[in-house]
Amino acid sequence: MLKIKDLQVSYGGIEAVKGIDIEVPDGSIVTLIGANGAGKSTTLRSIVGLVKTKSGSITYNDEELLGMDTTKIVGKGITLVPEGRHVFPDLTVFENLKIGAYMRKDSLDEDIKNIYGLFPRLEERSWQQAGTLSGGEQQMLAVGRAMMSRPKLLMMDEPSLGLAPLIVKGIFDIIETLNKEGITILLIEQNANMALKIADYAYVLETGKITKQGTGKELLSDESIKEAYLGKSQRKNK
Template sequence: MALLEVDSIDVSYGNVQVLWDVSLSVEKGETVALLGANGAGKTTTLKTICGDLTPTAGEVRFRGEDIGAMPFEDVVKEGIAHVPEGREIFTDSSIRENLELGAYVDRSKMDERLETVYDIFPRLEERADQRAGTLSGGEQQMLAIGRGLMSDPDLLLLDEASLGLAPVLVDDVFEAIERINEQGTTVLLVEQDIYNALRVADRGYVIKTGRMTLSGTAAELAQDERVEESYLGA
């Protein structure tokens, strides 16, 4: 049994359907990439997994339990953390305050989780009392990922973690993703950066206009011309 199973889900915004028969799975310990162009349905898939949206058909199962209709707060308690596109940090609060907010489900492990986050992102510890809004874009992304890790998740959902970052910071973010996975957290990564996503992933899926079109190992997808075509609308 996979840690996460998305089984033939349809998803709509009001009367507008945006996902059709989408399926994917993530095994414990893996990093899996969900690839596709802007507007392909990647973010909608993550929002459905984390409880922001409810599928109109199909199931989302975590450790075999159907969580498709579960509220976001309960999904976090089950062991899933979502780092959304756009970071959504609290800019007027300090770095440490932002991180502590990520541990709201279980504050008993907060000091231990802070140590883990600071080990992965030393810059956050150096600037723990600094207002989050004064950080660079890359540092804000590190803070958003760190806040997600504060709930001690079994599965981390990352939505466009590298979007808008300078190349040197993109490298830092993907190195952090590798470390997070090596330390035992399973990762589902939504990305437009094909090269880096497939470099750190074990397997991947390609979604196009709300439908899954390809899946395979990272090595297979890296050699498949259809992956790049899906970004070009071909």
């Protein structure tokens, strides 16, 4: 289990995260929703050691992560799919996938086969430069690259950002598939409606603080959440 306790993060004297508590049980899907600048991405980046924290605690299976090298954190089974995908554009799809396994010394063949099974489009374009892929294909590649490290906890930062609705549905189907295979998911997502539908538990972040929490189903039916994040059309349809 991942546990965040009283996490505080500041940038230049400005508090981005203000003492939040979050738990991500093994085997669950947990989502963080909130407006841009709420502190969601900062939280994920803190977990993998990419952001220096002011105070608090982040433990995974009762082991403190704060102060640990990012490479060691990845070695514990925690992987981040960053916002904006950040594939290596001049490398091929296959080369990008191999980079995801840079810490491993064993054979990658079975993992590559499994990822191509999840994302047949990547197999079709295995020798194509990643920079020439569509946005949806690049997101598939970013997820596939993360999977090459064999994560136990997969964190995803805005996986549907900028993608067409049909592609978004496919990405969420993959998230659910990975979870059913035993991977714990911590998800940041602008599409609050879809995120809450698949989440076991959810937290709402507003200006660095958690203002609401509950099951995905509970927050989907919360009138204030509908008003702030789901839009008028969602309210009418509920």
